[in-house]
Amino acid sequence: MDINLIGVPIFYGCDKEGPQFGPDKLREKNIVSVLKKHNHKVYDLGNIHVPKVSVKDKFSYHSNMKYLKPIVTANTNLAHVVNMSIKNNNFPLIIGGDHSIGLGSISGVSSSYKNIGVIWLDAHADINTHETSPSGNVHGMPLGASMGIGHEDLTNLYYGEAKVRPENVFILGARDIDSGEIDLIKEKNINVYSPKEIREIGIENLVNSILDKLKANDVDAIHLSFDMDFIDSSYVPGTGTPVSNGFNVDETKLLLRKLVQTDMIKSMDFVELNTLLDEGDRTSDLAIEILDSVFECIK
Ligand SMILES: NC(=[NH2+])NCCC[C@H](N)C(=O)O
């Protein structure tokens, strides 16, 4: 596999400094050589430009979407790089940054395929809108916006259509869901599995059933979006919104490896590493360990 490493040094979506250092931290930890170990060619495309705006302008663009304008700009740039990466037959590995960048990634991926699936590994559902969000943080909105739900500045990103059909979205590991999101999950019949439900079904059974459903829906590629807070909070001090009752490290690796072994995953986000909150380099080292394990299984 020819991998394009794409960094997105942004924290505007979570309104907490730290995630912007994620891409360079992983480079410092030799992410490129770790990926190359598994016989991939790796091209580091560098970091997407993120416009600098002052904290004073947080609410200047919208009253319940903080830093909206620079988020839209950075994500539009990201979408185009991701689209070109796939058109050139590469595998884009997008390193965050906060999870607002899922919108740019998915917009780029969806331009390259007819009908994509999205598997979102996260303690959160990230389907809030400006109307339901309790925080005004855009990193809680990208998956909803990708399905065409929310404010038009987000839903029209890169091109003016929904990027993924709700029936092709699978949220795994969710255990901290806001009330507006619960309503939306019911209304749109979105597939959500908590860690407890995944353990009951079994990791392998779940992956098989997701793949069967996506194939029945005629999906031609799957985008995998991995939020570090998917993992239980006891293992990931270096993430902005940690949640307990998550998977341990081995379960996480097993799930990710089973997912990529389907050969349907054609792009991946890795987000919400906050180096400023980390205990030493514990979470950064774990990030490397997980990516090492995942890319060992990608052909
Ligand atoms: N990508 C994340 N870590 N998202 C956390 C979202 C938290 C909360 N649901 C909100 O919308 O504010």
Ligand SMILES: [Mn+2]
């Ligand atoms: Mn998230």
Ligand SMILES: [Mn+2]
């Ligand atoms: Mn999350």
